Amino acid sequence: IYGEVQRPGQLRLERGMTVRQALAAGGGPTLRGTERGLALHRRNAAGQVEISKPTMDDLLQNGDVIYVRESLF
Numbered sequence: 001i002y003g004e005v006q007r008p009g010q011l012r013l014e015r016g017m018t019v020r021q022a023l024a025a026g027g028g029p030t031l032r033g034t035e036r037g038l039a040l041h042r043r044n045a046a047g048q049v050e051i052s053k054p055t056m057d058d059l060l061q062n063g064d065v066i067y068v069r070e071s072l073f
Helices: 019-025
Strands: 033-043 049-052 065-070
Touching: 019 033, 019 065
Parallel strands: none
Antiparallel strands: 033 049, 033 065
16 A cells, blocks of 8 residues: 555555555555545556556455555645
């Protein structure tokens, strides 16, 4: 998990871990971060990175990267 979180970096992926749980494990967003600015980077079967806007209840897979963007206000 990277970007505007309290403790960015690698997290241990637990079975059934959701985006919400990963964000909590990273200490939550900083004062400048926003939960509405999440981006999930995931490699597809061809090895290309696909970027999506996850919901808080989406399940994570091995190798997923979550970016928390800065709030504009």
